Amino acid sequence: MNNRLRVLRAEKGWSQQDLADRLEVSRQSVNAIETGKYDPSLPLAFRLADVFGLPIESIFLRD
């Protein structure tokens, strides 16, 4: 699944570690999601949406 995580993170000026700390996951998790190697569970996708204040469909895009 494609996502806009890297762009959204850059807009906030956050490092991967900053975002990982906000989500309470490892930096490797953020990296894996950003690079499309791992699709997060629905609860983690909702946490991402909350962190960015956006709906899930604004972050994750259909292939």
Added chain:
Amino acid sequence: MAQPHSPAIRRYARRLTLFMGSFMVLMLAMGWLFRHAPPPAPWNIALAILPALPVLGVVWTVMRLLVEEQDEFWRMLFVRQALIATGFCLGVTTIWDFLQNFDVLPAGHHGFGAAFFWFMGLGVGAIWNGFELRRMEQNAAADEAS
């Protein structure tokens, strides 16, 4: 693997140390006992099983890690590692069985039970995960640079 030290990983390491230590002690003790003063039945059964218990403990330890790890990406990596270990173990023991069935290899496993190959498979899985993680890091670094 270079995972951040989550509480689940710390518990895993403590349990692993405990069970592997117990295994070494029991293995040496039972080896000495059965060589120098073989116990009579039915004690020999109970005593022969003793070193197997910490091995079961190690399997339990790995399963608890899958349950207790809170980081879902790392949990996925550990599950994949366990699946690789299971596939590796089944592959080796199946081939070994057939080599024995056709008398290419002598009967018996010479101390190398299924658990031994499963633990070897965990090592193979860890190496696989390590390569995957390194590749992801390199891709991310290349993306950042572009």
